Structure formats: structure tokens, C-alpha cells
Amino acid sequence: MIFSAKVTSSAVAAVALLATVGNAAPASPLSGISKRDLPFAFGKDKVRGVNLGGWLVLEPWITPSIFEATPGNVVDGKMESMLRNREE
């Protein structure tokens, strides 16, 4: 597993650690002792959720269409309008 200058994959690293993690740490009291009440009972209730990816942070692989109609291809406002209508 390498971290070459070209590698920009978070997941590469995530997979890499699978091979490098050693023995599990000994069990000890949770450090998440609640000093403040939380709206969610972490450690007790189960988190079953989803990421709202590609919405407020753009990710080209999720919303490639946003990056398709770029100036290199859009020659004027009319063409941009056509492109955007085509996306509808």
C-alpha cells in the first residue's frame, strides 16, 4: 500500500489500515463518559444513517452534471441555457 503523490483515495488508506492494525486494545471503560447530556445515546442506541453526500459539498463523482456544463464547453449564455434545460 502506497501513498504516492498521485493517490488521492481516502479509501485506499482506509483499506490499507486493515493490513496494518495489530492487536485490539484491551477493553477499558468508555472514554465517552457523558459530562453533558447528548441528544442521542451513543453507545446504547444504534446509529443507522446515511451521508447526505454531494449536496452542500460538491463531489464530482456524485453530481457530475454540475461539472459537465463548464466554460470549456459553454460558448455563450444561450448554449448554457440549452445545456441546463437538457439536464432537466
Next chain:
Amino acid sequence: MLWMVRWSQCFEIVKNDPNIETEYTYGEQYGWDSDRLRDHWNTWITEDDFKEIASVGLNFVRLPIGYWSIIGGQGAPFVYGAYDYVGKAVGWAGNHGIKVMLDLHGAPRSQNGFDNSGQLKSTPEWTQGDSVEVTLKALNKLRDDFGSNPNVASIELLNEPLGPSLDMDTVRQFYMDGWGNLKGTNVAVAFHDAFEGVNSWNDWGSGMWNLLLDTHHYEVFDSGALQMSPDEHVGTACGFGSQMASNNKWTIAGEWSGALTDCAKVSIESSLPSTRLQHTNKITVAQRSRYWRKIRRHLQQGRSRILLHWLMRRKVHWFRQGSQRRRPLQHQALHRSTVRRIREG
């Protein structure tokens, strides 16, 4: 399950301009005050999504946001305006009984170089200059605005800082400072494992409370993973779940996927020398479904469990819900499948 089979052929995504591939370069072109993205913000996620998320039995969303949306680009040309939607989302979540993790996904100069940090870089430059200070400033704004909101259960200090390319002492200090700023709030302070290993944080954080370790699990982004057999994938997921469960902190898989193939043309590995990683094993629908069941169960061994992607556009294995309004049948098929998976889980 026809959609699953068809998906394996991969959808072709055309990306025309290689020069505009991140939010930074997008902003450079369109200007920080562009409202060109507003249509996207108004439509990509709406309250209906929260309603649907709740209806299929989910209780949590992780919401990525860039620092530039919170406090402006501080000289960087990002498009500004997404922050309004954080407030909307938190309200919608409350309407439907869903808790929110606010996730600082992009820091100044990029904490990992990935395009989803806002800026594509060969190596992360976060920690240089005043970037850490600006990051803490953004987190403080999140704290002030949402730290006592009953719908917000957690704030994540920073998504995926690339530990192997950063000074980890600086990262740890940043985590401590960030936690110190947030400790008086009613949120769990989430921090990513920085790719240091999911079990590498047990000796850290003594005396700090409400810490939530976030770790991400994918098995598709390198040739080694893609060469695994389906059984090896299951074994890997199982082992990772056991590691999560052995931690002495609340641990969550803040991102994961049941995908065993990566077919996006505009994708992370597109920056690799080879344009496409090769799959050496043909994976059947049954094998893929089994992996889905297994990885979901195994990752749930952690004391808190699982977040995965919601939105989809073309790539159903990565997401939970179809946003392909033009493909209602596929959307319905995916949705039924989603419900079935949730119930099975």
C-alpha cells in the same frame, strides 16, 4: 433485481472539462457569489428526503459541509451560500425524528487532497499558514449555531485528515483544541481516525468526554481490494467490525459501502496512473447481496453503528436513494430494495 445486474455494466459519466473538478476550481470560474449552485442546493436534498429516510427506519444523517460555506473562503474562491441549507436540514431532521452529525468536510488548503475536500492536491497543505486557526474558527461557528440544537447529536472536527501525509502531533493538537472548544456543548465531538488505524486511538483522549471516533470502510479503491474474492471481502469486513468493537471509545463507521465495484468515471481512482482498476473476480448478484448483508452486520459490532450514503445518481451500490427523477422505475426498484434491506437488518 434487474437494476443490480444492469448496474454492473457501469454507467458512463461524461466529464468534459478536466480543469474544473473541485469546488475550488468551480468557484474560480463562476465566482464566490455565484448563485449557480442554488438550484442544486434547492433540489438535491429536500425535506422529502428526510421524510423518506425516517420512513425506512433510519435515525441519523451525516451532513458534510466545507469551511468556506461556514465562514467564507478567507481568500479562496469558493462559492458561498450553502450554509443556509444546514439550518434547513437540521430543522427538517427534527421534523422527522432524525439526528444530525455535522461534518466539517473541507478545511483550508485541503486536509487530504481529495476532491471532496474542495481542493484537489497531490499532498494536503492543511496545517500550513493559518489554516488550522481558520478551521477552528469554522468549528466555533458551528458550535455557536448548532451546539445546543436538540437535533444535532454530533459535530465532526474534520473529515479524513490524511495522517500519513500530515504531522500527526499537529492533527492531535487540533483535535484537542477543537474538542476543548466544543466540550461545553451538547454534541458528541467526532474525530476521524486519520487513517492511523481504527484501533490507534485508544491511548489518546484521556480525560476527554463525549468523543466519537469515526472510521471509514471501503473495499473497492485499490487493486488489492478488487482482487479479493467475495469470501475474502466478507472476511475483511468481519475483521474490521471486530476491530471497531474492541475500541475503548464510541466508534462509528461514518462512511462505508457495500460496493464491490467502482464504476464511476469521475472517481477517486481516476487520478491513478491507470484509468481503471481491474476487477479480477466476477462477482455475482448473489455474492454481492451476501456481502451487503455481512458488511452491514459486521460493522455494527461497533458501539455505535453505521452511516452510509443516501443519495444516488447512477450508481446504486453507493447510495440509498435514487435521485434520478427521470428514471422512476429504477427509483422505485431501488427504494423497495432499500426497505427490504433495512428490515432485514
